[in-house]
Amino acid sequence: MKKGIKKLGIVAVAAGLTALALGGCGNSKKADSGEKTITVSVDKNYYKYAESVKGEFEKENHCKVVVKKNPTMDTLQKLSQDEQSGNAADVMLAPYDQVGTLAKQGLLANVTLPTDGRYNSRDKQNVTLKGKQYGDPATIETLVEYYNKDLVKDAPTTFDQLSQMSKDPKYAYAHDKSKNVAFLCQWTNFYNAYGVIKAYGGYVFGDNNTNPKQLGLDTPGAVDGIKYMTSWFNIWPKGMQATTSNENFITSQFTKGKTVVVIDGPWMAQTYKKDGMKDNLGVAALPMLPGNRQYQPFAGGKAWVVNARSNQKALAKKFINYLTTEKNQTLFYKDTQEIPANDQSRAAAVKSGDPLAVAVNNQYQKSDPMPNIPEMTEVWTGAQNLLVNAASGKETPEQAAKQATKQIKQQIKQKYHVN
Template sequence: MKKKILKTTALLSTIAFAGVLVACSNASQNSDSGSKELTVYVEEQYKPFIEEAAKTFEKESGTKVSIKTGDQLTGLDNLSLDNQSGEVVDVMMAPYDRIGSLGNDGQLAEVSLDEGSKADDTTKKLVTAADGNIYGAPAVIETLVLYYNKDLLPEAPKTFEEVEKLAEDPAYNFEGEAGKNTAFLADWVNFYYAYGLLSGNGGYVFGKDGTDAKDIGLANDGSIKGLEYAKTWYEKWPKGMQDQKGAANLIESQFQDKKTAAVIDGPWKATAFKDAGLNYGVATIPSLPGGSNYEAFAGGKAWVIPVASKNIDGAQEFLNFLTSTDQQKAFYDKNHEVPANTEARKYAVDSKDELANAVVKQFDSAQPMPSISEMSTVWDPAATMLFEAVSGKKAPKAATDDAVKLIKDSIDQKFGE
């Protein structure tokens, strides 16, 4: 009886071991099969580039690349559900300001930055989360610049003192509001646009390079100084500039109607100005009173890998390929967006593209936007702070103190232990 039991046990062990071998073999085959396929999700505007890139990558790696198109932000908003369902794509794009929070929330896979990506310190910070892990491969850099009408200005102003003199010209007086002038306009009731004023004077959002949410610098002397300067402009500008929803449209229409000589805006506005037939130039934003730089947020986009990708190794290989100098040059040629790769960035500058040159120069003094999740609590209180300060509803110090208190309370409520 004992021998029968031993024989039966041995037989069952053999069968079980064989089953393990079959399972391992199947897993290996599935992994092997998965490693030869990738799905990439991009906005329609990037499809021509990604199609060409995919063809080259397929020849070099043997990996077939499928392409899906759709709205970038919608894709990111759906990422949690897609990761859970297992129907997620393998590679997609994300703005830098979404990467840290998505990484911290477990929606993105960690990536490594290939030496060939030629990423600089600023772009590395933009894809690094508070935990120190990297969740994206930098693709594009963006920051605010100065657009000016070449028919109205022979050259771009280099200091805000020059801009102030420009605003004394009655040719730019605003019809219907006595004493108001639109020679220069900027959407400084929008925190993204106004941040350079605050940071250029020593203000900041979070301490330790944007990673310490307990240290909020929006009520320090530098922030208050920036708000006080902004307020002097709102005393010159039409009432509509205080409208947080309508100010952007007012700025665009005034500039396109040649009633404004210079505006602060992003590289995404260039197409609209070109389509409007404007003879415009692009330059760095003038230096602030006192000589400091206008330190706008550094922004842009990176390639990311959803955490539930079925082919993370292949996706990483594709990221290395997309961020190489040759592919970053090709991306610039197709889309005219400034590459993150520093070698390809030089290629864009050498092409004599005025917009690319301005973005690259301005990016040198730009500050990486905090990538920690607590940044989500900043936008609304900061917008209220700006409106209350520039409209005169509150003194700048009171407006900043109230905003910081509200941000701290929101952080405690959402992220407190």
């Protein structure tokens, strides 16, 4: 879900999800020569990959694949309008949590997943709504621990270690020595914070995130998790209470050697390396929370999906099956450093010893699949308000959880008529 599709991008799209989609591309037509054409819309981070692999498919299927660059979240918000105008792409990438929403709105074609062993049950669950699949899983992602190997020899394995580290004056914040930046995480972002809430006993929806009538963000366990996170805001500089600028602050502190450990997604690895962290960048699965609780972040990622109104649905479905073969998923991983959903290419990445692939794969097995029912759209904004209000002290964790749950329920009821 940032550079690609990021967690904050997910939050941003939530506000406009009544009209989700991908646009800015012409719907499939036949080229003047008579050959069939499909249009693929991708974020700029994936353009090079799509261009590099399309040739073999074009040759084998006597067709043309036109790849267009469009910001994923911008285009997701425009799909319904583009559907009406006939300008929507045939193939696109969509975050798992949006697949159900898009499918329920009738914007995605259901697909038949290949049966060659490229996907496991969790991968399939990410693209399934009411027993039907609406995309081919492309990537897996979840939070991991990044650490500066110049400042600590081994990855901390517990939050108790992070707490002790955060008492060291060596990591005092330069502009306010009463604050400490040894460990930082953007917990005003629900994507990052959910794993703590889940660890303490909270959840999003009941019945394994399938029942929107039951919310678990104000349960006693959820409140305990919020209280724990709130305690860290007393340690961190006030700017950590922001909703977006704190991410740049975290990146700056980490890449400049002021911060030892950060928690973020695999999409940040390239940014850290670009900003000067190469040999000293360590990555591992997440440390254990107090009480030996397992941090359980969302297990997310992206899927290649097909426009339900494409004039070339069969060809488009064939193309997304082609994109997710072991060969092409391995190429995708090498080009983007995002961990492939294809089990064979993922296993190869792990076997290669790539620390990022190992960490993501290990943490993914312990993570909670992100809800992909449409009602999840209404959770992001309310949950962010919960965290910001609790972090700032505007509301107690109990008050913030209760108010956010009320807001989310009202939004779900209004939009989906769920009581």
